[in-house]
Amino acid sequence: MPLIRSRPDKPDVDRPPVDLRAALLSGSPEERWTAARIVAELRVRGDALLLGQALELEKDSRVREAIFTGLARIATSESVLAVLPYLRSDDANLRTGALDALRMMPDATRPHLEALLGDPDADVRLLTCDLTRSQAGPDAMRMLTALLETEPEANVCAAAVEVLAEVGSPLAVPSLLRCADRFRSDPFLGFAIKHVIVRLGSPSSVAGD
Amino acid sequence: MCDFLYRRTGMVFNEAKRYYVDRRLIDRMLATGEASFASYFARLRSDSQNEVEQFINAFTINETYFYREDHQLRCLTSDLLAERIRAKKPGEAIRIWSAPCSTGEEPYSIAIWLLENWPLADSYDIEIVGSDIDTNALEAAREGIFGKRALMRLTPELIGKYFDLISPERWRITESLRQSILLTSVNIVDSAQTRAYRKFDVIFCRNVLIYFDDTSRRIAAENLYESLSPGGYICLGHSESMSRISPLFEVCRFADAVVYRRPKEGGRG
Numbered sequence: 097m098p099l100i101r102s103r104p105d106k107p108d109v110d111r112p113p114v115d116l117r118a119a120l121l122s123g124s125p126e127e128r129w130t131a132a133r134i135v136a137e138l139r140v141r142g143d144a145l146l147l148g149q150a151l152e153l154e155k156d157s158r159v160r161e162a163i164f165t166g167l168a169r170i171a172t173s174e175s176v177l178a179v180l181p182y183l184r185s186d187d188a189n190l191r192t193g194a195l196d197a198l199r200m201m202p203d204a205t206r207p208h209l210e211a212l213l214g215d216p217d218a219d220v221r222l223l224t225c226d227l228t229r230s231q232a233g234p235d236a237m238r239m240l241t242a243l244l245e246t247e248p249e250a251n252v253c254a255a256a257v258e259v260l261a262e263v264g265s266p267l268a269v270p271s272l273l274r275c276a277d278r279f280r281s282d283p284f285l286g287f288a289i290k291h292v293i294v295r296l297g298s299p300s301s302v303a304g305d
Numbered sequence: 306m307c308d309f310l311y312r313r314t315g316m317v318f319n320e321a322k323r324y325y326v327d328r329r330l331i332d333r334m335l336a337t338g339e340a341s342f343a344s345y346f347a348r349l350r351s352d353s354q355n356e357v358e359q360f361i362n363a364f365t366i367n368e369t370y371f372y373r374e375d376h377q378l379r380c381l382t383s384d385l386l387a388e389r390i391r392a393k394k395p396g397e398a399i400r401i402w403s404a405p406c407s408t409g410e411e412p413y414s415i416a417i418w419l420l421e422n423w424p425l426a427d428s429y430d431i432e433i434v435g436s437d438i439d440t441n442a443l444e445a446a447r448e449g450i451f452g453k454r455a456l457m458r459l460t461p462e463l464i465g466k467y468f469d470l471i472s473p474e475r476w477r478i479t480e481s482l483r484q485s486i487l488l489t490s491v492n493i494v495d496s497a498q499t500r501a502y503r504k505f506d507v508i509f510c511r512n513v514l515i516y517f518d519d520t521s522r523r524i525a526a527e528n529l530y531e532s533l534s535p536g537g538y539i540c541l542g543h544s545e546s547m548s549r550i551s552p553l554f555e556v557c558r559f560a561d562a563v564v565y566r567r568p569k570e571g572g573r574g
Contacts, residue, residue, distance in 0.1 A: 099416055099485035100398065102432035133527060137496050161553055165523045189552070200520045 116140060120150045128159045136166030144170050148178025157189055164193045168200035176204045183212075183220050195223055202230040213239055218249045225255035229262060236263040241271035250282045257285070261292045269293055306330065306346065314361055314438060315494035315521030329363040358440055365439040366516075367407040371414045371451075372458040374511065377540045378418040380562035381507060385538050386423060389506040392536050392569075398430035402505045402532065404493055405513050406435030409446030410455055412486050413478055415509065417459075417467050434502070436491035446488050449478035494521050499528040505537055512542035514550065526551035536569040 113119035119131035132150065135143050144167060151163045167175040175197075182194035198205045205227060212224040225243070228236040240256040240263075247253050253275055260268050276289040307318045307326060318326050330345070337356065339345035349356050372378065389399060403412040412435035419426050437443050453474045456464055468476035491498050493510070494517065508529055514522050529539055530553050539554065540562065541547060547554045547565040554565035 098426045098429060098431050099420075099482070100430045100432055101485050102398075102400065102434050102487040133496060158553060161551065162527060165520075165527060168520055169524065171520075192552075196519075196523075200523065 117146060120146060121153060125156045125159055128154070128156070129162050132159060132162040132166050136169040139170065144172055144174035144178055148174070151178060151182070160190070160193060164197040165200075168197040171201035171204045173204055173207070175201060176208055180208065180212075183223055184217060191223070195226070198227055199230050202227075202232070206231060206235065209235075209239055213243050218252055221247070221249070221252045222255045225252065225259050229259045231263075234265075237265060237268055240264070241268050244271045244275040247275075250279050250285050253279065254285055254288055257288050257292050261295055264292065264296050266296050269296060306342075309346075309349065310361070310364060311518070311521075313357065314364070314492060315518070315525065316364065316516045317518040317521075318364075326364075333360055333363055362439045362441045365405075365407075365437070365442065367439065367442045367445075369407050369410045370455045370457060371410050372418070373410065373414070374543060375414075375418070375458070376561045377509070377511075377564070378414065378422075380540075380559050380564060381415070382419065382423040383561060384559040385507055385564065386425070389537070390425070390429065392534070393429075396430075398432050400432045400505045400507075400534075401434070402502060402508045403433065403435045404491060404502075404508065404510055404529075405437040405439075406443075406446060406488065407437055407439070408442045408451075408455075409435060409449060409478075409486075409488070410451070411435065411509055411511070412446070412488070413449070413467075413482060416482055416486060417463060421463070432487070433485070434487045434489065434505075436489045436493075436502070438490065438492045440490055443488050443490055447483070449483045451476055451478070493525045493528055496524070496528050496531075499532055502532045504534045505532050506534060507537060508533060508539045510539055510541060512545070514541065514545050519550075522550045526553060530554070530567055533567040535567055537567050539565045539567075541565070 113123065113127055113131055113134075116131045116135055119127040120135060123131060128150070132147065135147060140146070147163050147166050147170070151160065154160050154163060164179065167178055179194045179197045182190045183198075185191050185194070209224060209228060209231070212227070213221055215221050215224070221243070225240065228239055237260065240260050243256050244253055247256070257272065257275070260272070272289045272293055276286050279285045311317055330342075333356075334340075334342070334345045336359070337345065337348060339348055349360055386399065393399070401415055403415060406412050412433050416433055419431060435446060437446070450471065451468075456468070456476060464476060467479055467482060469479060471477045491502065493499055493513070510529060514525060517525060526547065530551075533539065538557065539547065548556060553567070555568055557564050557566050
């Protein structure tokens with residue numbers, strides 16, 4: 097019989113580093129990965145600030161992921177503030193990491209959403225539309241319909257319309273209609289809005305239709 | 306109550322699962338003789354008479370059978386092990402982890418499949434570990450007694466070879482197979498528990514991540530990543546995708562299955 101019964105491994109095979117801060121900021125990639133995970137697991141003092149500091153220095157994508165997960169696990173206002181700058185990153189992996197982390201902590205992210213939807217950077221506004229999807233209750237619809245009234249970028253409106261298809265109600269229809277009217281030269285947006293209105297269960301009279 | 310369960314297990318039960326939660330809560334209240342929710346919750350919080358374990362056991366789902374999703378077992382013997390043995394030093398064992406293993410069908414299936422389908426099975430030491438959070442399920446796995454439904458995908462020849470008929474339509478897996486598999490209690494969301502599990506070549510983690518929320522899934526994925534050797538593989542359930550959970554793994558498409566791999570040392574990232 098080639099099958100052999102395994103022996104349980106010793107739980108201390110990866111003994112936690114004594115100085116988590118030093119390990120996180122200047123250890124080897126393996127030490128930094130382990131330290132990032134343990135900081136969030138043990139909720140050490142100043143955890144989110146420490147992880148935020150580490151994120152600024154970190155070049156290894158695997159360790160960055162552990163830091164993002166750790167910040168989402170801590171899920172405080174400090175965590176969100178540590179993650180938010182990366183929504184503006186030119187590095188797509190960092191942007192996605194930040195977005196995933198914020199999505200994982202909807203309660204801590206909520207107070208920042210309205211400011212993010214008014215951000216001067218259209219990419220940030222677009223990504224934030226997706227973040228509102230994880231908000232419970234009528235907040236998401238209220239924020240997205242307010243955006244539709246003034247948003248100058250058709251792509252951002254399209255992102256908001258897509259989320260409204262999931263979280264909206266017939267109360268969103270007037271804002272959708274006004275948005276379609278503002279972008280009457282954009283056939284895709286008009287088409288998307290028409291279908292969302294049908295989905296939300298309200299009579300449609302999209303401008304230009 | 307759902308928050309308590311989430312913090313202990315990572316499993317998420319929302320309003321849509323109210324009936325499921327209520328039924329199990331009432332079962333536990335009846336079993337413990339607690340007349341009100343408040344008194345039961347107090348018992349649970351104080352973990353009186355090991356109630357937390359019993360409570361968690363009541364919420365786990367142990368519906369499975371031998372050779373379930375056997376395309377992944379085919380992939381194991383046709384592709385994954387060939388890759389893994391290239392990375393092995395002489396005499397180094399092949400390590401496979403079934404987590405969660407429920408009542409044992411999966412780790413025993415892996416053992417039978419390897420003995421039947423891997424020509425190199427006699428040339429390597431093979432360690433199979435089965436783990437689950439549900440201690441009742443683990444006890445059943447150790448007993449190794451199964452009914453007709455669990456064995457429905459096995460041929461009569463395999464049943465005759467690896468099981469003993471103990472009563473009409475009840476079979477017990479052979480003593481040698483029971484003794485060759487280590488069965489342990491582990492919560493895969495708890496890093497302190499998974500830290501003891503390292504250097505696996507292949508992990509079967511099927512149909513459990515779907516019960517977790519995004520954060521618990523990410524934590525579990527990182528725990529499983531740590532439990533794999535570099536270049537080791539993870540097999541998920543057919544409706545699960547690691548790509549939607551964590552970017553730590555590489556997607557590997559083989560003829561029989563799509564699986565995920567911890568990048569080799571010096572590889573990505």
